[in-house]
Amino acid sequence: MPKLLFAVSEVHPLIKTGGLADVAYSLPRALQPHLHDLRLVLPAYRQAVQRARRLQPVATLQLTGFEQPIRILEGLLPDSDIPLWLVDAPEFFDREGGPYGDVDGLDWPDNAARYTLFARAIVEIACNRAGLDWQPDVVHCNDWQTGLVPALLHHEPARPATVFTLHNLAYQGLFDAAVFNTLALPKFLWTAEGLEFYGRLSFLKGGITFADRLTTVSPTYAREIQTADFGYGLEGLLDFRSAHLTGILNGADYTLWEPALDTLIEQPYDANSLELKAINKHTLQRSLGLPQTTGVALIGMIGRLVEQKGIDLLLEILPTLLGQPIQLAVLGSGEKKFEQALRGIARRQPQQVAVYIGYHEELAHRIEAGADMFLMPSRFEPCGLNQLYSLRYGTVPIVRRTGGLADSVVDATPSRLQDGSATGFVFDAATPAALLHTLQRALALYHQPEQWRKLAVRGMQQDFSWGSNVDAYLAVYQQALADRGTPPSAQ
Numbered sequence: 001m002p003k004l005l006f007a008v009s010e011v012h013p014l015i016k017t018g019g020l021a022d023v024a025y026s027l028p029r030a031l032q033p034h035l036h037d038l039r040l041v042l043p044a045y046r047q048a049v050q051r052a053r054r055l056q057p058v059a060t061l062q063l064t065g066f067e068q069p070i071r072i073l074e075g076l077l078p079d080s081d082i083p084l085w086l087v088d089a090p091e092f093f094d095r096e097g098g099p100y101g102d103v104d105g106l107d108w109p110d111n112a113a114r115y116t117l118f119a120r121a122i123v124e125i126a127c128n129r130a131g132l133d134w135q136p137d138v139v140h141c142n143d144w145q146t147g148l149v150p151a152l153l154h155h156e157p158a159r160p161a162t163v164f165t166l167h168n169l170a171y172q173g174l175f176d177a178a179v180f181n182t183l184a185l186p187k188f189l190w191t192a193e194g195l196e197f198y199g200r201l202s203f204l205k206g207g208i209t210f211a212d213r214l215t216t217v218s219p220t221y222a223r224e225i226q227t228a229d230f231g232y233g234l235e236g237l238l239d240f241r242s243a244h245l246t247g248i249l250n251g252a253d254y255t256l257w258e259p260a261l262d263t264l265i266e267q268p269y270d271a272n273s274l275e276l277k278a279i280n281k282h283t284l285q286r287s288l289g290l291p292q293t294t295g296v297a298l299i300g301m302i303g304r305l306v307e308q309k310g311i312d313l314l315l316e317i318l319p320t321l322l323g324q325p326i327q328l329a330v331l332g333s334g335e336k337k338f339e340q341a342l343r344g345i346a347r348r349q350p351q352q353v354a355v356y357i358g359y360h361e362e363l364a365h366r367i368e369a370g371a372d373m374f375l376m377p378s379r380f381e382p383c384g385l386n387q388l389y390s391l392r393y394g395t396v397p398i399v400r401r402t403g404g405l406a407d408s409v410v411d412a413t414p415s416r417l418q419d420g421s422a423t424g425f426v427f428d429a430a431t432p433a434a435l436l437h438t439l440q441r442a443l444a445l446y447h448q449p450e451q452w453r454k455l456a457v458r459g460m461q462q463d464f465s466w467g468s469n470v471d472a473y474l475a476v477y478q479q480a481l482a483d484r485g486t487p488p489s490a491q
């Protein structure tokens with residue numbers, strides 16, 4: 001099995017903005033037993049340097065286009081024996097704030113240079129020119145931050161095979177054309193068949209165009225992105241590359257997200273002791289200042305507060321929804337207009353709505369364990385992890401039929417309830433009316449406790465661990481190697 005370099009811009013528990021970090025943690029761990037050798041490479045953000053284990057400098061490099069030499073720090077991820085390389089360029093990565101922006105959420109103005117530097121360092125490692133005496137057979141890149149890697153590697157004679165995973169096409173790494181000239185990238189990459197995208201520089205296009213193999217994070221999203229509604233203008237290129245594109249559903253990491261073992265929640269429980277979940281509900285209600293009324297459905301929602309997640313659909317139906325005896329707990333951060341609207345409602349109706357704006361890992365676990373239902377009315381959702389966690393926690397998901405949500409939740413129609421295959425509620429139209437109608441369906445079933453319990457237990461019994469999806473990635477690596485020809489380590 002090949003030697004793998006997994007290149008990514010965030011990983012739990014070093015630094016995280018969303019599901020990419022969860023996948024970058026759990027997928028390499030699931031792959032590790034099947035691979036000869038696996039390394040993770042990431043920028044040396046301040047938080048990553050603080051949290052990684054046993055870090056030490058192992059190489060110093062001079063990269064094309066950058067004045068200061070950079071260092072490679074070698075260490076380990078916490079709670080794992082996966083070797084980690086951090087690309088240490090303090091001028092670019094040692095900052096107060098998030099990986100992609102400052103404390104106010106504004107993108108760093110030099111993101112193009114930051115991720116060009118990251119890509120250049122990965123290319124040096126991939127071609128065994130970094131002084132590490134190691135060369136991968138396959139480089140697995142993720143999202144636009146690593147999009148230049150396949151583009152730069154494509155022109156290297158002794159290069160490894162490349163796989164590029166699209167976690168979210170909405171984030172493309174688009175920059176003004178003039179930025180291209182500041183990055184010292186090869187001039188031949190500036191064509192419509194290269195990095196140019198309608199007169200702008202696209203990092204994502206570099207990955208899509210040049211990687212030997214492409215994957216995305218659910219079979220449905222793989223189909224969706226080949227259409228104009230989801231492709232952001234890249235649908236033609238993705239359709240052109242469709243024979244090399246595979247949709248593989250993300251797995252959930254049940255070592256972190258398992259109600260029987262979760263140390264972040266008050267009361268562990270499993271499918272045989274689902275009644276204990278009520279203790280977590282009461283604790284959550286108390287801590288959020290919601291009345292501890294029994295028999296009132298508590299609806300949870302966690303995520304980035306952006307249009308993708310359908311938060312505006314929820315805001316529109318809330319006045320009607322709150323006319324009923326329900327409670328709502330929202331954890332998230334994102335666009336200010338959504339944060340303010342949610343805060344306003346929580347202030348006006350504190351008996352029914354609790355909102356926490358910010359990032360809070362422990363509260364995310366406590367909402368999964370304490371809520372009765374979990375809401376994901378996403379306009380699009382490449383995979384989505386919270387519906388997988390919700391299923392495991394017996395917290396019935398209510399989702400829109402898109403991307404990975406469509407591939408993981410079975411709607412509770414009368415016949416699906418009857419044959420026992422239902423696991424949640426699914427709606428089609430991205431409209432407030434469709435969301436409200438589906439919530440009404442869920443609330444009606446919630447008041448039939450025996451039916452509800454069966455639905456929740458059925459969800460808990462689903463297995464969305466990496467399982468066979470690891471084999472799917474291994475097959476893609478083999479295909480990439482076959483496309484590439486002889487792997488470097490065999491030369």
Ligand code: ADP
Nearest residue numbers: 018019303331332358359360361364384385386
């Ligand atoms: P996306 O990657 O689009 O944000 P996913 O559903 O794939 O969506 O993954 C989101 C991950 O980030 C989940 O692990 C979720 O629990 C976590 N998360 C999102 N927002 C917050 C928050 N405000 N606090 C804690 N965890 C959060």
Ligand code: GLC
Nearest residue numbers: 019020167168381382383384
């Ligand atoms: C992206 C997507 C999300 C997916 C995650 C991990 O952030 O928005 O749907 O689960 O990546 O692949």
